Structures are given as C-alpha cells and as structure tokens.
Amino acid sequence: xxxxxxxxxxxxxxxxxxxxxxxxxxxxxxxxxxxxxxxxxxxxxxxxxxxxxxxxxxxxxxxxxxxxxxxxxxxxxxxxxxxxxxxxxxxxxxxxxxxxxxxxxxxxxxxx
Numbered sequence: 001x002x003x004x005x006x007x008x009x010x011x012x013x014x015x016x017x018x019x020x021x022x023x024x025x026x027x028x029x030x031x032x033x034x035x036x037x038x039x040x041x042x043x044x045x046x047x048x049x050x051x052x053x054x055x056x057x058x059x060x061x062x063x064x065x066x067x068x069x070x071x072x073x074x075x076x077x078x079x080x081x082x083x084x085x086x087x088x089x090x091x092x093x094x095x096x097x098x099x100x101x102x103x104x105x106x107x108x109x110x111x112x
Contacts, residue, residue: 048102
C-alpha cells in the first residue's frame, strides 16, 4: 500500500500530518492537475524531489518501519552493498536510505 511508505508510523500526530499532506496529491488528481499520464509525468520530478527531501529529513522513516540495519545480514551482501550499508549504519555519516535507493519503489522521473 502507498501509505506503508508515504505515511510512516511514528506517532499519531505525525501520521495525521502526513495523511493531510499526502491528501494534497489526491486533491491534485481530483482537480485535474495530475489526472492524466502526461500531466503526472510533467509534475513527476517536482513530486519526487519533494518526497526525497521529506525522506531525507525523516531519516527515511518510511523505509525503516520495515527495514533496519539490525535486521540486515550485511556479511552476506555483495561487497559494494556491504560497504555502503556499513557506512550508512553509522549515524555520523548522515546518510539515509533515500540517498542511495531513489527509484527503488517507483520508476525514476525523466530528467528534463
């Protein structure tokens, strides 16, 4: 479901706030702003950048509701992934899931 990632579970207030903000995309579709594939694609990069920024600010809480470094078997990962995840697991690195995993749930927008 969309809400698994876009309305992460942290606390009641943050969930309600995200539902209200996410509702703006639903409203945009109802109002005709993104109701066709062409209109959606034209706005896709703006919407993606907004989500990437939100995810960076929240330390990718939408990802971490289901995925955590503690649950990963880092030793069984490919060398590159192992190195990146080991670095990202250090809070001081400032990295979060969205830094490397843009496009993992949705196709990346075309660069215009």
